[in-house]
Amino acid sequence: MPAKAKAKTSKSKTGAAKASGGRLLKYVDALKEAVIQEMDRDPDVFVFGLDVDDPKGIQGSTLGLQQRFGRERVFNTPLSEDAMTGMAIGAAMAGMRPIHVHIRMDFLMLCMNQLINMAAKAHYMYGGQVKVPMVVRSMIGKSWGQGAQHSQGLYSMFMHVPGLKVVAPSNAHDAKGCLIQAIRDDNPTIFVEHRLLYPTEAYTPNDAYTVPFGKARVVAKGSDVTMVGVSNMVIECLRAHELLAEAGVSSEVIDPISLVPLDVNTILKSARRTKKLLVVDNSWLACGASAEIVARVLEEAGPEAGIRVQRMGFAPTTCPTAPNLEALFYPNPATIAEAAFKLAKPKARPWKPDPKQAQLAYQMQFRGPF
Amino acid sequence: MPAKAKAKTSKSKTGAAKASGGRLLKYVDALKEAVIQEMDRDPDVFVFGLDVDDPKGIQGSTLGLQQRFGRERVFNTPLSEDAMTGMAIGAAMAGMRPIHVHIRMDFLMLCMNQLINMAAKAHYMYGGQVKVPMVVRSMIGKSWGQGAQHSQGLYSMFMHVPGLKVVAPSNAHDAKGCLIQAIRDDNPTIFVEHRLLYPTEAYTPNDAYTVPFGKARVVAKGSDVTMVGVSNMVIECLRAHELLAEAGVSSEVIDPISLVPLDVNTILKSARRTKKLLVVDNSWLACGASAEIVARVLEEAGPEAGIRVQRMGFAPTTCPTAPNLEALFYPNPATIAEAAFKLAKPKARPWKPDPKQAQLAYQMQFRGPF
């Protein structure tokens, strides 16, 4: 199971899991555990947003928090994303540490004014007199015909604007560590969660720990081609990594973990070695994270490094609902592997993995609730 | 004066000005003329937005329209950007052609939900049953301490999302032709105007004409380095072009005009020849237009083309108001020329133009109103 494969890699890389014990934990539970531990530690942390206290508790990630911490610290809101975001900013400026939860990233479009014009800028435009330590949790939807407005990964809009941090952990270990880091961070952080990651498991330490921002992780070693995945595309790349191995291609997979700050060096080092860079994003290409990663790498490396690049992401269309079109809309392990193969072996006979093999276990399992 | 220099180039390139007569026209008047001619032609076109009918008429660009076309077709609105944008979409879906005017691009953050989740998607997610032929005019502010929230060029957010078109004409000729094209286009178009361009003049045909989207223009020829400017950065690049000439560097300047669709080929062709590409944007680099242009060019060209790239744009900070900091925040002809020189002649002794010479006439003239 790729999620576990990933988890093991992650464990061996960080060493953190081993150090403090740890156990297999689901992504969704890792999110919750992070919040519980931080709320226990710091009375200024509070959680709010639409449906955080309802019987489904944001797909389980906030379930039981209100019972544990009370209505004062865990509360539902009206459907008023714009004002609720401003409220979080104001509370943060007053010294608290709000966590604002959105069940779909698409809804952030309703609060862009507060996020872009206030949260990102307050510290600077007020000459350092205030800080805005807030976390905006937001989920990317996928599958089962969620369609145009419940499937977007709009983080590149936030990457564009100085003053915000943006993280997109791909596994339970990083989800917990990044969320704790985000809560403790003195800046507004856009925290990106992919719905399909929620049930995936990884070894996760019991105690509180942070995963530092700005440090990418090599989650699979290889020498022929470098693949960078964002959020759940890390998982898809890891599966492609296995498929590629069967075709004799050795691929390196890198998880940037945080997009702002972005650890270009780790990617650059790998790409200098393999001379092929495939960036697989969870969104559209134009002005997306993939554009930034490619531009940064090649601006720094220069043509003498001889790196060939390619980007993959959403098809340049709105997300359709028909299942066959939806399948074509997203990169998947097979299309990723195919592209990576072609990059790595431009002169070899074109190769495609067996599509059956390429299905991800977790994808086949997934269906509603949404 | 560079604006005129530019205008001449533009004229000779398009031939349009010559063909139908034409005269020197200010950018601001070109915008208005485009709207008048389209409103005369098509009764479904209407103009609305905050302050379109007030005594200042959006810095003059809507002045007199209400007197000419009446309150039915030219009207002011309450401060309700979100609902007014939805209204434009609904009117467009009903077959009209609204032009929604915003005096600052920063305010579009209030209507991102409608623009991203509805305008961009309606045609696709409704299976082609509706069209959304609307124009969103928005101005980028600069200078005189307008600061954090009145200075942003946030177009890359719109470039990211399929379904929207994005244009940023740099001179009066293109302003008129692009605006007419945008009004006639059956898709939602984000129309980007830079405040500092308003008083600049260019030869502009009297009659209605369109400037096609997706066709970049080489506005100055050169062989040592390719510079791509966005919106008013075209003007800054043209001035840098002159400064570079004095230092013996021959630079080519390209104006993409439309960012979506983007004419990569024209840029690619030039960059293949000069092997140096400097993209100068009117916004931040991260996930910006400059990232996309660089990524597209290098993805297509491959390392064998040997193209060295560099991006310039806003400093990675919020826009400050202190005049000395503001000056550092933006690229200017001197810093552009310096960077282009270094790109073109990496082994030469570093060179800087005389800063006095590098001041743009229009920049020195500009001050409020804002």
Added chain:
Amino acid sequence: MEPSSSLLPKDLQRIYKSLRLIRRAEEEVARIYPSDKIKSPVHLSIGQESVAVGVCDVLGRNDAVSGTYRGHATYLAKGGSLKGMMAELFGKDTGCARGKGGSMHLIEANANVLGSSAVVGTTIPIAMGWALAAQKRKTGAVIAAFLGDGATEEGAFYESLNFASLHKLPILFVCENNGYAIHTPLSKRWATEHLCARVATYDIPTFRIEDGDVFAIRNVTAWAVDAARKGAGPAFMECRIYRWREHVGPGDDYHIGYRQKTELQPWIETDQVEKVGTMLDAADRTRIDKAVEKELAEAVAFAESSPFPKPRALLENVYAG
């Protein structure tokens, strides 16, 4: 409320047919759902049909509606094609949105069903734009904009009320107040329940209907549409109503704890489908029921047998023209 005396038997039959068709269509969706043939999140309006039917029965073909993601009823009541809807839910090329929209984005331009949105509140200003176009073009048409109680918490709602009243736009705002946004009751979301009083401060006539009565809804709509056609501007109707099933999906949700089944009981007792059914001649009712079943079977068969979109459809319709 009794049907107004001007309603003839054929009117009652038409209203019943519409109520019955919607109820049965959604029951059918729920029946099919576990087969996984419908790969689209469905928000059923079972129990809420009378709002859409009462409103749309008054509207003409040139009038329009805009709906929410809980929009099957609005779509069907306004004359959206049942086949087009079923095929859309199945993700087929013959769907009303060519398989690109799904259950939350039903549209039928021919019947002036303006399309619905999965982002709460989004269609309110869009409906207003349609009304603006009708006003500018002097078509005499009116639009009914449907919204949930949750949507009244979004700022765009107030921005829209202000503008619609200021410009006297021909629009009827219809709030389907079912007391919940997903699982959250009004008490956690509304400072007060003075919604009508608030809307009235915009000089918009308001009406509140407590019991989902299809005739009362129809009467208010008739008044409002008539006034709007005469240039009097917008009106607002709040309909208390009840969602019988779960928020999303085919089942019910009385077991998960946020509401009690006792809340449902009075609504079942005043079920409008049944109520109007009993007003008909038994023979008429049987005939209509049969016709509904036939239409339904045909629509499902149509959806089943229709092809999925061709792969190239992925790249079509990104840009118009």
Added chain:
Amino acid sequence: MEPSSSLLPKDLQRIYKSLRLIRRAEEEVARIYPSDKIKSPVHLSIGQESVAVGVCDVLGRNDAVSGTYRGHATYLAKGGSLKGMMAELFGKDTGCARGKGGSMHLIEANANVLGSSAVVGTTIPIAMGWALAAQKRKTGAVIAAFLGDGATEEGAFYESLNFASLHKLPILFVCENNGYAIHTPLSKRWATEHLCARVATYDIPTFRIEDGDVFAIRNVTAWAVDAARKGAGPAFMECRIYRWREHVGPGDDYHIGYRQKTELQPWIETDQVEKVGTMLDAADRTRIDKAVEKELAEAVAFAESSPFPKPRALLENVYAG
């Protein structure tokens, strides 16, 4: 209104000092402006001082205000440093925002001046967040959120009213209704003028003051702050007021045609600076006027002589910590 009997001469002196300081500070800004030393768009509140002063006179140091881009008065009335403001307008490193904010983004954390915004309406929910924090931390503090009449058209205002009332937050919304948004009168923007009635539907106590009377404003604030401290929740005050100068910039604008100078006349006659001034002993008034001039001269000199930020400041404060 007469000052409430509990006001002592020293209270009147304090209020006058505040009014006078603000008036003179802005006149001074207008005087300096043509020199181009102030490179920042200035939105003067000359004529509107009594709102800020009446409200802030009641607030304690631990209470807060949030202002608009027309925020000099709010900032100064709440105890923001005049030197910090002048230096900020001059773009100097000693400015209250280190020369990074300008006139539209005045802030003074020490005095709980929460900062203002150039995007209309933005600070309303932010003020609410500050109130939420005060409530959760049980500090007993209250915030006054200033907003223009234009800001009441933005959806965020209604979203904020609803939430503030629902959670009984300690916040006083203060609407400075000067009848215009830039050059557009209420009649083109508001469907009706029933603003207080609308706000009252959220169960928020509302007050409307027609004449800018500083004592009336002070009295309402005293009531509202007291109620909020006791946990009664928000209140709302609409103050009719008049902007004497142009929307942005140092001059006036009666010549450009959107309003007549006759509108101004009654406001000059009831000018609150003058009115409170005449209530003082002549000697006290002279003393205060002199002190104000001295402060002002010092502030201008401070701004003039302060250094611009160092170039490296450009890259500072992008991220905290």
